[in-house]
Amino acid sequence: MDIEQFRKAGYQAIDRICDHYSSVQDRPVRPSVKPGYLRNALPSAPPIKGEDIEDIANDFQDLIMPGVMHWQHPSFFAYFPAAGTLESIIGDLYAATAMNPGFNWMCSPACTELENVTMDWSAKLYGLSEDFLNSTNVGGGVIQTNASDGAMVAIVAARSRYQALYPEVPTEKLVIYVTTQTHSLGLKAGLVLGLPVYAFPVRVEDNYSLRGEDLREMIEMDRADGKHPFILIGTVGTTSSGAIDNIDEIGETLLDYPDIRLHVDAAWLGAAFSCPEYRERCRVPAINKYADSVCVNFHKWGLVSLDCSGLWVRDREHLTRALDITPPFLRNPDGESGTVVDYRNWSLALGRRFRSAKLWFVLRSFGVEGYQAHIRKSIRLGEIFAERVRQHPETLELVTSPSFSLSVFRIAPSAVPGVSEDELNELNERYYQNINKRKDIMLTQTKLNGTHCIRFVTGAQNTEPHHIETAFRICFETAVASIKEFMEPKRLGNCPQRQILSRMT
Amino acid sequence: MDIEQFRKAGYQAIDRICDHYSSVQDRPVRPSVKPGYLRNALPSAPPIKGEDIEDIANDFQDLIMPGVMHWQHPSFFAYFPAAGTLESIIGDLYAATAMNPGFNWMCSPACTELENVTMDWSAKLYGLSEDFLNSTNVGGGVIQTNASDGAMVAIVAARSRYQALYPEVPTEKLVIYVTTQTHSLGLKAGLVLGLPVYAFPVRVEDNYSLRGEDLREMIEMDRADGKHPFILIGTVGTTSSGAIDNIDEIGETLLDYPDIRLHVDAAWLGAAFSCPEYRERCRVPAINKYADSVCVNFHKWGLVSLDCSGLWVRDREHLTRALDITPPFLRNPDGESGTVVDYRNWSLALGRRFRSAKLWFVLRSFGVEGYQAHIRKSIRLGEIFAERVRQHPETLELVTSPSFSLSVFRIAPSAVPGVSEDELNELNERYYQNINKRKDIMLTQTKLNGTHCIRFVTGAQNTEPHHIETAFRICFETAVASIKEFMEPKRLGNCPQRQILSRMT
Structure with missing residues (x-):
């Protein structure tokens, strides 16, 4: 690749990063791919002759991107955030001149x-x-x-x-x-x-x-x-x-x-x-x-x-x-x-x-105040979620005090009176599985001293209050549905005759 | 930074990478800076208010680049090569959409x-x-x-x-x-x-x-x-x-x-x-x-x-x-x-x-044949250097058989007859220091079973035969000068009277 081909390919890559970061919120946060999807789509050996960079770049869009989890998506609340700031990308790009x-x-x-x-x-x-x-x-x-x-x-x-x-x-x-x-x-x-x-x-x-x-x-x-x-x-x-x-x-x-x-x-x-x-x-x-x-x-x-x-x-x-x-x-x-x-x-x-280049670009372009604003915003958003959980004690509970932008919650014991701690854990595990089936939101689970719970952490740069409200609505409705789903067979279980009947009809 | 500011900054960064890689051969391979040069040039704390990305990018050019050793310079023959291909930069850039x-x-x-x-x-x-x-x-x-x-x-x-x-x-x-x-x-x-x-x-x-x-x-x-x-x-x-x-x-x-x-x-x-x-x-x-x-x-x-x-x-x-x-x-x-x-x-x-993105771009854009061509070219260039050393046995010698693109050489014992192995090592150490003073070429030294020697390794993508010829000329002339410098005081030392005389006149 000569310099002018690089310039063209570089501009195109920049444009695609622009397209990506300006539209990621409109896409599912989680990919809908099965294990092996990419391996099956790619040849089993590298090409003998070099290929055109534009073809490779197009394949990146067509084959790789559909299998990417979008950690910078405003509805990504799993694990911990993974920064993907534009400032950092620029800094890393400059580092390429000092490899x-x-x-x-x-x-x-x-x-x-x-x-x-x-x-x-x-x-x-x-x-x-x-x-x-x-x-x-x-x-x-x-x-x-x-x-x-x-x-x-x-x-x-x-x-x-x-x-x-x-x-x-x-x-x-x-x-x-x-x-x-x-x-x-x-x-x-x-x-x-x-x-x-x-x-x-x-x-x-x-x-x-x-x-x-x-x-x-x-x-x-x-x-x-x-x-x-x-x-x-x-x-x-x-x-x-x-x-x-x-x-x-x-x-x-x-x-x-x-x-x-x-x-x-x-x-x-x-x-x-x-x-x-x-x-x-x-x-x-x-x-x-x-x-x-x-x-x-x-x-x-x-x-x-x-x-x-x-x-x-x-x-x-x-x-x-x-x-x-x-x-x-x-x-x-x-x-x-x-x-x-x-x-x-x-x-x-x-x-x-050469990693300090991107650190330098970020520290200077955000400045202390911009950096603080990002942190404070994430914490404020996290507090909205925690507050919504607190407002629905009949269904959900915070398992421990929220820590800055991280809340840990579960279906509350009061939502399923009479069930054992093991059953409650089982319910919360299923609850998480139900959330985890969705592609429009991403959360992760954990265990705290044996208690099964779900983590909700903010930190993506473009998350706004409405993403939190939507996320809570999904968490709440999925909780209600999971409780219902969990209680149904239980009731039947307590009443064997009805279970048999239902099989017969 | 919003998307359009990023696009502008990104294009500029791409342009600067183009400028860099198309002109690096015209610059010294080694920087002329003293320890502390950059620390002294930078403020001691990050800015409170965010700064314009263009200012940061300009500072990168003005402050950082003068202190960079250019590993992709065609006259970089030190350590081992550090790849900095344009294809790899593009691949890494795409990885930014899948952080x-x-x-x-x-x-x-x-x-x-x-x-x-x-x-x-x-x-x-x-x-x-x-x-x-x-x-x-x-x-x-x-x-x-x-x-x-x-x-x-x-x-x-x-x-x-x-x-x-x-x-x-x-x-x-x-x-x-x-x-x-x-x-x-x-x-x-x-x-x-x-x-x-x-x-x-x-x-x-x-x-x-x-x-x-x-x-x-x-x-x-x-x-x-x-x-x-x-x-x-x-x-x-x-x-x-x-x-x-x-x-x-x-x-x-x-x-x-x-x-x-x-x-x-x-x-x-x-x-x-x-x-x-x-x-x-x-x-x-x-x-x-x-x-x-x-x-x-x-x-x-x-x-x-x-x-x-x-x-x-x-x-x-x-x-x-x-x-x-x-x-x-x-x-x-x-x-x-x-x-x-x-x-x-x-x-x-x-x-x-996400490192495989750049690997994928490189393997596809070079293809097997392009990859092989790069390796074969480096080896051919290395062989030119080794051959030049062999042609001057009165001054230089290969310390061990060249290994692909790597030659290890030193001032030959025959250039300084009668000196001990210790003295020869001392001479070669000075020889290396003399090469190391230069900014237009970069080599490194090593010791092989106690023998002080100099390494010469090719592998930068843009090295051409004329770079090798120039490098050899520098190595040869510096060897001759180092031998002369080394022998001068020695001769005087062997003849105390003349030493005194020379002081008196």
Whole structure:
């Protein structure tokens, strides 16, 4: 493809992105395709001769797009949002003129420095302490691919530090602490690192968040048992219910156990740190006081598209001591002199895409105020949904207090008096399946201490109040229908004769 | 930013990419900036009010671009190439209309299936065995962020399998095998996983590649010592010299030790598998016969931009058994039924960018023939350079046989008769520093068994023979100057009186 063909294809791609984002709300949020739909539609081998870019682009529209779930659809309320801002797309496009693997300063100085600066900007946007700034040359921020990488890096750094302090402790005595509400990244890190992961149970009455005294009790118990916990992954905004661990209590407790590091996973909720009025509730002061590291995914609620996850650490040397391997072919005077940051020593991998370009475009084009406006709007929309649920206690209930833009709800026990908790779970599972059959709305389910519930989270940029009202209407009507459907055979079940009769007629 | 502002900004970005790629050859390959140049040029905090996208884009040109190393420059011969094809940029742009974290089939069916299909296409392009195809439902391919991730996944899967077979073996007895020439990803995986990494020495006379009998000897020795090697990372195309381990001998040896898995890292050289005439030399038949997994970075020589690294495995269950964690909020009927692939269980992380779009665009727009033409051209260009070195034995020498597009050379011992090997290394180090001062050409250095040398690798799409000739002229003239510079004080040093005289006059 020559430059002019590229220009034409590029303009066309831009036009199609325009068409897509200006019309996505008119399409189903979920695709109606069956497993194998695309494999069956494509040849089994690549073409021998090169094909025209326009044909490929048309196939993208005709074959790929019908199988896409639209995470930026205004009626997407599932999982967590996945940012797809136009500003981010532009930033990523500019990054194409600086394609490089970014493993050290020398291999593209601008890329390293822009990451360095934008991570400080974001730290300030989020109200993080000075300690986490790159400008301190002690702490600092780095862009990771995702929150799993961030947690893994934090765990590896903590393990390395612990083993340096206590070289006599056998590896199999080391323990990672999480709660039952921690994202699966905790368990996965345990699988990958071959370390046991102890998950603290958390209580409904604590809104599924970890308390300091429970932590102390567990540490004492596990230590008495010869175990060596070396890191706790606290969560600010759990996936299931948006629970916020009591970072202040946890941090205060850990003062008595200074060998146990504290990593805070705020992958989703971290974007809300941008609004000063939410910081107290999000435990930002406690994070600033106690956390060794904290992670926020820009690519969830934070307006930057995948992949872009921020990790800030209080002491960069904990990372570099654990991860630095500098082979001869990467040695260079700037790196050796210590005047520059070589980000490969802050991450699991060597190479990395130039991600700070899109972060820079987003932070500048939205500005602090625009960023805050996006977060506040999502929360306001989430509150409308929660309020509607509260207005229908005869049918629905919030299972736990809404957490910012996330509400967790279910069919209320009062809607089906006399049924057991198991039956209620079964009903709610069917209720979710009924919602899940629809293509015009997307929600996900979860379990909270055995209770089957449904999550509703806002955050797509173009969601408006009327989308929430429509979504609630669907949730409400589907609940009523699900209750009816559930109760019918039950009544028959209680009355065998009628069941037989109905079969006969 | 509204849609029309985006369209305008998008067109402008496309135009600037056109300007960039049509003029990059006229600019220095290396930036002339000092550490801190960009940090000092940027404000210390993000703006409060949003800024105009055009201003940001202009700042990108004015502030960022001067600090960028141009990996796609035709005179970039350092590290390994980093693909930045226009086709890939278009593909990545289309992916922006399907922004999603791709962790399972349901969260965007098209993305999972396109990855599934394009990984089969690439396997066929590279001549990999049927066993590695997704269509078998036994083996399969997955896009990883990079080769470090791919190796880590392979190691974790191997460790998990080994520990399932021998649950009584303590973790600290497990050992990862690499060679001294393996990419630092091996050592880094050891650091991250907390496992010892044993690096086999390799011989100059074997062209720095691992032999089967050496492997057998080491296994026997280590086992006798109570160690449990469970995986060997073989390399096809090492970073330092492009060495190719004897995968056939290694594989044959490992038949006697079936508990030791074989992962082949062909991150760079794998792209050459696309040409049937190179497969034998690249040990593709042996990979097909013996390897449990193999990795090729599309984003190096493979025409797809960062991040995009292919990992193929012979048995996908080894991955999913080691890495599957399915929390309730990710459970869905399609995933549970086993009819679809959920790629989160093939990787370290949960979320992932839609990378197969650009792979699809590249494979189709180049076609098999276009892909092969790119590889063959790079190799031809590399051979020109190697030939020029051979033509000047009085000054330069190839340190090892050129490996496809990679030559490793140095100032020849014959150019400085009588100097020790240490002095020769010192001279070559200075020689490299002299080349490294230039901005119009970019090469990197390495050490091979203690010998200081310089790497020259082709692969940028727009390199032409005249770039090679110019590069060689620079290398040659700099060598001559470096030799002169090196010998001058030496001669004086050997003749103290003349040294004094010269000071006096």
